Amino acid sequence: MFKKIITISLIVIALVGAVVVDFPSVAKFVGIKKEFKIHQGLDLQGGTQLVYQTDLSKVKSADQANATQGVVEVIDRRINALGVTEPVIQKTRDNSRVIVELPGVKDIDAAIKLIGETAQLEFREGIEGKSLKDGKFNSSNYDDWKDAGLTGAHFAKAEVQFKQGQVAVVSEPEIGITFDPEGRKIFAEVTGRNVGKPLAIFLDKNMLSAPTVNEKIDSESAVISGNFDLQSAKTLAIQLNAGALPVPVTLISQNNVGATLGTETVQKSIVAGVLGLLLVILFMLIYYRLPGFLASLALIFYALLSIAIFIAIPVTLTLPGIAGFVLSIGMAIDANILIFERMKEELRSGAPLISAIDTGFNRAWTSIRDSNFSSLITAVILYYFGSGMIKGFAVTLGIGILVSLFTALTVTHTILRAVAGTGLKNKLSWWMGGVK
Amino acid sequence: MNIVRATKIWLGISSVMVVLSLVCIFTFRYHLGIDFAGGTALEIQVGSPDTYTQTLPAETTVSEYLVTSYKATTSQDAVAQGAGASDRFILRSKAITNNQKNAWITRAKAVLPNLAELQFTSVSPTVGADVVRKAILAVIVAMLAILLYLAYAFRKVPKPTNSWRFGATAVAALLAHDVIILLGVYSLLSHFFGAEIDSMFITALLTLLGFSVHDTIVTYDRLRENLIKRGAVNFEQTVNDSIVETITRSINTTFTLVLVLLAMTLMGGRTTFFFTLSLLVGVIVGTYSSIFVASPLLLLWQKAVDRQKPAQ
Numbered sequence A: 001m002f003k004k005i006i007t008i009s010l011i012v013i014a015l016v017g018a019v020v021v022d023f024p025s026v027a028k029f030v031g032i033k034k035e036f037k038i039h040q041g042l043d044l045q046g047g048t049q050l051v052y053q054t055d056l057s058k059v060k061s062a063d064q065a066n067a068t069q070g071v072v073e074v075i076d077r078r079i080n081a082l083g084v085t086e087p088v089i090q091k092t093r094d095n096s097r098v099i100v101e102l103p104g105v106k107d108i109d110a111a112i113k114l115i116g117e118t119a120q121l122e123f124r125e126g127i128e129g130k131s132l133k134d135g136k137f138n139s140s141n142y143d144d145w146k147d148a149g150l151t152g153a154h155f156a157k158a159e160v161q162f163k164q165g166q167v168a169v170v171s172e173p174e175i176g177i178t179f180d181p182e183g184r185k186i187f188a189e190v191t192g193r194n195v196g197k198p199l200a201i202f203l204d205k206n207m208l209s210a211p212t213v214n215e216k217i218d219s220e221s222a223v224i225s226g227n228f229d230l231q232s233a234k235t236l237a238i239q240l241n242a243g244a245l246p247v248p249v250t251l252i253s254q255n256n257v258g259a260t261l262g263t264e265t266v267q268k269s270i271v272a273g274v275l276g277l278l279l280v281i282l283f284m285l286i287y288y289r290l291p292g293f294l295a296s297l298a299l300i301f302y303a304l305l306s307i308a309i310f311i312a313i314p315v316t317l318t319l320p321g322i323a324g325f326v327l328s329i330g331m332a333i334d335a336n337i338l339i340f341e342r343m344k345e346e347l348r349s350g351a352p353l354i355s356a357i358d359t360g361f362n363r364a365w366t367s368i369r370d371s372n373f374s375s376l377i378t379a380v381i382l383y384y385f386g387s388g389m390i391k392g393f394a395v396t397l398g399i400g401i402l403v404s405l406f407t408a409l410t411v412t413h414t415i416l417r418a419v420a421g422t423g424l425k426n427k428l429s430w431w432m433g434g435v436k
Numbered sequence B: 001m002n003i004v005r006a007t008k009i010w011l012g013i014s015s016v017m018v019v020l021s022l023v024c025i026f027t028f029r030y031h032l033g034i035d036f037a038g039g040t041a042l043e044i045q046v047g048s049p050d051t052y053t054q055t056l057p058a059e060t061t062v063s064e065y066l067v068t069s070y071k072a073t074t075s076q077d078a079v080a081q082g083a084g085a086s087d088r089f090i091l092r093s094k095a096i097t098n099n100q101k102n103a104w105i106t107r108a109k110a111v112l113p114n115l116a117e118l119q120f121t122s123v124s125p126t127v128g129a130d131v132v133r134k135a136i137l138a139v140i141v142a143m144l145a146i147l148l149y150l151a152y153a154f155r156k157v158p159k160p161t162n163s164w165r166f167g168a169t170a171v172a173a174l175l176a177h178d179v180i181i182l183l184g185v186y187s188l189l190s191h192f193f194g195a196e197i198d199s200m201f202i203t204a205l206l207t208l209l210g211f212s213v214h215d216t217i218v219t220y221d222r223l224r225e226n227l228i229k230r231g232a233v234n235f236e237q238t239v240n241d242s243i244v245e246t247i248t249r250s251i252n253t254t255f256t257l258v259l260v261l262l263a264m265t266l267m268g269g270r271t272t273f274f275f276t277l278s279l280l281v282g283v284i285v286g287t288y289s290s291i292f293v294a295s296p297l298l299l300l301w302q303k304a305v306d307r308q309k310p311a312q
Helices: A002-022 A024-029 A059-080 A108-116 A181-193 A230-242 A260-311 A321-347 A353-385 A388-420 B005-025 B062-073 B098-109 B125-153 B163-193 B199-230 B235-267 B273-311
Strands: A047-054 A088-091 A097-103 A121-126 A145-151 A155-162 A173-179 A199-203 A206-209 A221-224 A249-257 B039-045 B077-085 B085-093 B116-123
Touching: A002 A024, A024 A321, A047 A059, A047 A108, A059 A088, A059 A097, A059 A108, A059 A230, A088 A145, A097 A108, A108 A249, A108 A353, A108 B062, A108 B077, A108 B098, A121 A181, A121 A260, A145 A199, A155 A230, A173 A181, A173 A230, A173 B273, A260 A321, A260 B005, A260 B098, A260 B116, A260 B235, A321 A388, A321 B199, A321 B235, A321 B273, A353 A388, A353 B199, B005 B163, B005 B235, B005 B273, B039 B098, B062 B085, B062 B098, B085 B235, B098 B116, B125 B163, B125 B199, B163 B199, B163 B273, B199 B235, B199 B273, B235 B273
Parallel strands: none
Antiparallel strands: A047 A097, A047 A249, A088 A097, A121 A145, A121 A199, A155 A173, A173 A221, A199 A206, A249 B116, B039 B085, B039 B116, B077 B085
């Protein structure tokens, strides 16, 4: 009796919770301020996914995880400066890739430029006979200059400013930088060593400019010029503030989905899902009659509960994810079919209704468990080996299987027993649909 | 109903199907999806014809214009396919960059003023090899995991059979029958309707590995129960009874799946069409093999073992 009360309360709590989470109007009615919403993947809400390959060839294997994590953090800071809402940046387990998801970004070119460049800014000193000839500028080749020990990592801040005292109508943008204390010290030493000679500034091994040092500069601020237009100056300032990427990255895959296409996809999937659900319910009613009706209630409950779980976790729903969920509706009913068939066998052999129900559930359990477990195995493997979209499918399918075990075994069983306790128990033909 | 007696017929049908599938697999070459082979797919909407009748060069169709202007801008050969609606196209080519794509759209807008980009996917060829490797690995791991699980789940099965045979025949029906026939059907879909081998197809394949053993498990579960009840006498009769007793539920569980998959295939849109279609083919083939291949194989195996015993 006690166990029964617990089961029923559990079902009621789950049902109420699912309805509150699933329907915003209900949540509002009961006074919950938090807005529950399905988190849509890029293919549904529109947006851009960029996949970068990290070049780890020069990184020791022990440091690869750190280097790639560094890439993730730097890209995260760069994107934040862009003001994208809810970007997702993650690395793959093997550190070979970094995946960047940008919902609703219009100017993808700018984003690609901002994210993908290493933005390693270096000050380099001249070498007489190579980069310099008689102390004068001679070569813009990176290797003709030597490391001055001062890079973008020594900047405390970088910002776009305009060339002072320029008479031209359009004044040229440049980058104003502020050194951190160590950077200031190194800068003073380097300029002290190179008075009267050019000092080159390279960005990703391309020379930006090579101004000649007039005197030792012991100041925390300096200016970098380099024929910037406003856009490239802004990009560089963001990159310098966010830091250089620890390793170079290459864009290997790109996917932009327009918002129109996403909305269409969502609508089509909902229609397909609802149609599938209705067809299954129709079949269950025709073939299994009363138990089929009760199983259909359980199936609707199953759908509500699964969606609530997707919202609660939250699971990012993609198109394959929706497919996985709709598929799981077709599977969720399978357990009921196995149970009902077993139940009918018991009824045919003359067992009383209640005991036929219980035996049906108990005997069908092993095959339900084993078959669902084999599907869970494949869901786990898909999750482990799959890429983003496929993971979405594996997650909804996996959650679907687990929830369906709960609803088939607990909810259907409880409802069946409850109904069998009423006057309907004498209408045996209602229970024996499909028996020849 | 005596299903087992006609074992040769069932296995004959299956063998013919498998051979035909193998022929198809090796005759027709699969189109590889861009997530496998690399490349670009650009889905666009061109707007209604009266927006471009004036600007489109005479005696040129829209798709011809798309291909020639694409080539002129990106210097890549493209193939233009219709994409569901009459004003939608998908252009496929070797991988191009976002910049090249934008340049082409700007250029084409001069002729097709309402041109709109719906989806742009570009994958470098280097990604493909990795995806293929992972896909093959995933299929092998899934097979082994299911074999091990079935051998474990049926570990208490009584003599004369044993649990490894249960697992092995279930997986054999899966690999030698379901997977090969699905690949065969898909080669036809690929050849005649442009279906592609891509991550979605591999997902369908893996999902089916899990699904297809459902019905086999139901039958084997009943076989185990009957073997415990009746003992080892007349194994053939026991196998047949187990199939007959569970055939309705095998068909019904599949039928509900067929219903949702039909709904998704017909209504779910182009992106998942071949995905749900291959699942549809797969669950039907899988149910056939659960009923007509897996158990008969188990029986044949038992007979072979029985024949060997007196000889020893």
